[in-house]
Amino acid sequence: MDITLMFFFLFVIIISAIIHEYSHGWVxxxxxxxxxxxxxxxxxxxxxxxxxxxxILMPLMLxxxxxxxxxxxxFASAKPVPYNPYNLKNQKWGPAAVAVAGPFSNLILxxxxxxxxxxxxxxxxxxFNMVDLFSIIVYANIMLAVFNLMPIxxxxxxxxxxxxxxxxxxxxxxxxxxxxxxxxIAFIFLFSSALVPLITFLYKVFTGxxxxx
Numbered sequence: 001m002d003i004t005l006m007f008f009f010l011f012v013i014i015i016s017a018i019i020h021e022y023s024h025g026w027v028x029x030x031x032x033x034x035x036x037x038x039x040x041x042x043x044x045x046x047x048x049x050x051x052x053x054x055x056i057l058m059p060l061m062l063x064x065x066x067x068x069x070x071x072x073x074x075f076a077s078a079k080p081v082p083y084n085p086y087n088l089k090n091q092k093w094g095p096a097a098v099a100v101a102g103p104f105s106n107l108i109l110x111x112x113x114x115x116x117x118x119x120x121x122x123x124x125x126x127x128f129n130m131v132d133l134f135s136i137i138v139y140a141n142i143m144l145a146v147f148n149l150m151p152i153x154x155x156x157x158x159x160x161x162x163x164x165x166x167x168x169x170x171x172x173x174x175x176x177x178x179x180x181x182x183x184x185i186a187f188i189f190l191f192s193s194a195l196v197p198l199i200t201f202l203y204k205v206f207t208g209x210x211x212x213x
Contacts, residue, residue, distance in 0.1 A: 005136065010059055010074050012140045016106055017078040018049045020144060023105035025081040028098045033087035041081045051079035058188075065189060075147065075188065080154065092163060099159030103145035110141040114206035135203075135211030142202045146195055152187060153180030 022044055025036030036042050041049070050056070054077035063074050088094030113134045122128050151161040153176050162173055176183070203213050 005132070006063075006074065008133065009136050009140055010076060012137050013059070013074060013076045013144065014046070014050075014055055014078070016109060016137075016141050016144055017055070017076055018044060018046055019105050019109065020102040020148070021049055021078045021081045023101040024098055025083065027101035028081075028083040028088070031094050031097060032089040033083050033085070033098075035083045035087065036081045039082050049078040049081075051077065054078065062188065075143070075192070096160045096163035099156035102156050103148050106141040106145040106148075110138045110145070110206055113137045113141075114208075117207045117210045131210070132212045135207070135213055138206055138211065139199065139203050139213050142206065143195075143199050146199050146202070147192070150187070150195075151176075152184050153177050155184065 022042065025042050028035065029037050029042065056076075059074050059076040083098060085091070085095045085098075088098070090097070117131055117134050117138065120127065120131075122131060148155050149157040149160070151157040158176060158180065161176075165173060200213060203211075
């Protein structure tokens with residue numbers, strides 16, 4: 001992937017992460033918690049969602065760290081949308097529903113552009129180039145969904161894990177909450193490449209093997 005497409009990839013990741021966070025806030029609002037709405041975060045305006053570390057510094061650091069090995073990787077995140085789980089109508093499954101809303105929004109985006117790749121005929125060089133761009137959108141959104149469903153706090157997958165864990169395993173939850181950020185940083189820089197086969201498999205399922213990946 002050349003540098004122009006890498007920047008487009010980063011742009012797609014940032015916009016998709018913003019939609020991801022908006023979806024968290026929207027579902028929380030629907031389930032009884034207006035915190036995001038009162039904080040002015042139920043908007044798709046990028047200014048409200050840009051985070052210094054997640055949106056700017058982390059992608060730059062990750063790119064520089066992985067480009068040396070010849071396999072550059074870019075990942076970015078938006079500022080988490082605030083919400084109060086105690087306002088949710090369902091205290092057990094409400095937080096999990098809010099958490100799943102973000103990855104689900106990314107999978108919806110991936111599905112829409114994957115259908116374009118599958119069914120729009122390539123009749124010109126312009127359409128061929130557009131399919132490449134749509135491929136990046138599909139891949140980036142699947143990557144966001146898969147990554148965020150990892151059961152590591154503060155990722156969305158941890159909320160789902162905590163909802164299904166029995167009360168007797170409270171110690172596991174406590175340890176993950178206490179050290180989750182450090183585990184996440186280690187995972188991003190050391191083990192995130194292990195997700196690539198799964199992301200690529202899902203990309204092929206969505207697109208039918210079309211596109212550039």
